[in-house]
Amino acid sequence: MLRYLRVRNLGVLAEAVIEPSAGLTVITGETGAGKTLLLGGLRLLRGEKANPALVGPSSDRAEAEGLFDDDGEIGASRVVPGSGKSRAHLEGAVVSAGALAERIGDLVEVVGQHDQIRLTRSSEVLRLVDAAMGPGSTAKARYAEAWGALTSALERQGGLGGDEAALRRELDLARFQAGEIEGAELSEGEDRELEAQAASLRNVEATREHLAAALRALDRVVEDAGEAIAASRKAVELDPSAASLAAGAENALAHVSELRSDVRSAAEGLEPDPRRLEEVESKLTAIGELKRKYGRSVSDVLSFGREAGARSEELAGRLEAGAAAEAESAAARAKVGQAASALSSARREAVKALVAEATTHLRDLALSGAVVDIGLEPACPGPTGADRAAIAFSSSRDLKPRPLGDGASGGELSRLVLAIRLATRAPDATTLVFDEVDTGIGGATALAMGDKLAALSGPVQVLCVTHLPQVAARADAHYVIERDGGEARVRQVAGPDRVREISRMMAGRPDSNGAKMAAEELLGRAAD
Numbered sequence: 396m397l398r399y400l401r402v403r404n405l406g407v408l409a410e411a412v413i414e415p416s417a418g419l420t421v422i423t424g425e426t427g428a429g430k431t432l433l434l435g436g437l438r439l440l441r442g443e444k445a446n447p448a449l450v451g452p453s454s455d456r457a458e459a460e461g462l463f464d465d466d467g468e469i470g471a472s473r474v475v476p477g478s479g480k481s482r483a484h485l486e487g488a489v490v491s492a493g494a495l496a497e498r499i500g501d502l503v504e505v506v507g508q509h510d511q512i513r514l515t516r517s518s519e520v521l522r523l524v525d526a527a528m529g530p531g532s533t534a535k536a537r538y539a540e541a542w543g544a545l546t547s548a549l550e551r552q553g554g555l556g557g558d559e560a561a562l563r564r565e566l567d568l569a570r571f572q573a574g575e576i577e578g579a580e581l582s583e584g585e586d587r588e589l590e591a592q593a594a595s596l597r598n599v600e601a602t603r604e605h606l607a608a609a610l611r612a613l614d615r616v617v618e619d620a621g622e623a624i625a626a627s628r629k630a631v632e633l634d635p636s637a638a639s640l641a642a643g644a645e646n647a648l649a650h651v652s653e654l655r656s657d658v659r660s661a662a663e664g665l666e667p668d669p670r671r672l673e674e675v676e677s678k679l680t681a682i683g684e685l686k687r688k689y690g691r692s693v694s695d696v697l698s699f700g701r702e703a704g705a706r707s708e709e710l711a712g713r714l715e716a717g718a719a720a721e722a723e724s725a726a727a728r729a730k731v732g733q734a735a736s737a738l739s740s741a742r743r744e745a746v747k748a749l750v751a752e753a754t755t756h757l758r759d760l761a762l763s764g765a766v767v768d769i770g771l772e773p774a775c776p777g778p779t780g781a782d783r784a785a786i787a788f789s790s791s792r793d794l795k796p797r798p799l800g801d802g803a804s805g806g807e808l809s810r811l812v813l814a815i816r817l818a819t820r821a822p823d824a825t826t827l828v829f830d831e832v833d834t835g836i837g838g839a840t841a842l843a844m845g846d847k848l849a850a851l852s853g854p855v856q857v858l859c860v861t862h863l864p865q866v867a868a869r870a871d872a873h874y875v876i877e878r879d880g881g882e883a884r885v886r887q888v889a890g891p892d893r894v895r896e897i898s899r900m901m902a903g904r905p906d907s908n909g910a911k912m913a914a915e916e917l918l919g920r921a922a923d
Contacts, residue, residue, distance in 0.1 A: 396856045397826045399462040402436035404451035411885035416871035419852035422860045423867050424876035429883040430860045434830055439473040441503055442496025445481035463502050471499050505828040506812045515799050520784035523819045524742050527749040534741035538780055541734040545727035552720035562714050569707035576700030586682050586693050589675050596672035599665050606662035613655040620648040735781035742771055749818050756814035761840040764791045806834030817851055826856045833863040841865035864900040868917035
């Protein structure tokens, strides 16, 4: 809702301030006084294209600022220099015109010959059609519930990560890796033990030759040790103090004899074993291949195997959960399809009633031959259903209805929007601004126009630029734009001033007694 609008140096408007009512606010004045310029200030705040040619003569820039209600106050402003780019502000911060349009554009809808009205958007038409279904319809709520369930199911399915085929490929790989490592039956340090065995088995003959040489040398030592013992015993006979030397020689002979026995046993125990060597080397080759793929050591390989086993269990669980989630999503999609079909049927019924009532309103507004068509076409299911909607219009039954805004005059377009908004009876936070709504009408039709604008301004704030006294008399707030030479200003009128303005609108003479009486009659009718 628009609370405050100020425009400075925009064309002939030196400065204009209005504070619209929550209901119907009208803006009147002589032709060429600058009424449409005031709406130009609103268009600037909606982020529309700025035209430097509209900068007035009193300074080098034009300004527009407004205060809006949308769950709290929103301040917006726009500065248009005589040359260069415009500057926009939102809540005191510098923003782009696009950001201004995104935030303010849906709060104010200007309906005129060259304005892009919201009813050209499918989403807006569907919103009004849904409102026309009435509070007793459950079709939209049921669809919203079904869509929410599908969204939740898809989120859970997406949270499992990856598609089923990719998960299965990963599971197969993890299971193969875990199985390959488990099948090798490895143990910590086994590779070092096998390498030692392999070295022994490969060198049996050479080892035996070396042990034989060692045995021959030991034989010589034993023989020499015997001679040493015999000599030392003779020495003991001559000198008893040499007894320890003789004992040491005997001990040395015992150690050498034992070593010779061990060497002989070792040499005799060495036999070539090609089969065992092949087994060991085969196991070492397998271990080497596992190391190449899974780690630098047997410990690394075993650790990788444990991780692969855990990963395979995790993936199997995710696939199982994914299958359940897919089943849940499929069921949710089916329910969305059913709910969408029911919603589409309810919308088609609502469209019939909406078109019939809008046509009645258009008949009251001097468009008795007008044709309104709201088409519903299938669309991909989304948050609002599985329909795409568009309005087509023609001012005569002899003409083919065309897309909204294509060929309709500003007055026809304004009356069509008014009729459709009245037919839906939908509360709306939008401020509706009508420009040229009264083009080409008068008399009883003008009275009907005033009544319908007043009726619309119950749930919706309405601003209207008008030449019709019948419309002006129904306003909750009335502003007049007055031009003096090359400068125009705005003032709010009430009481006798308002009677004079409506008199001027009726007869061109604000002080005409007859016009005053008629103006008072209009105001009295509006007050009843």
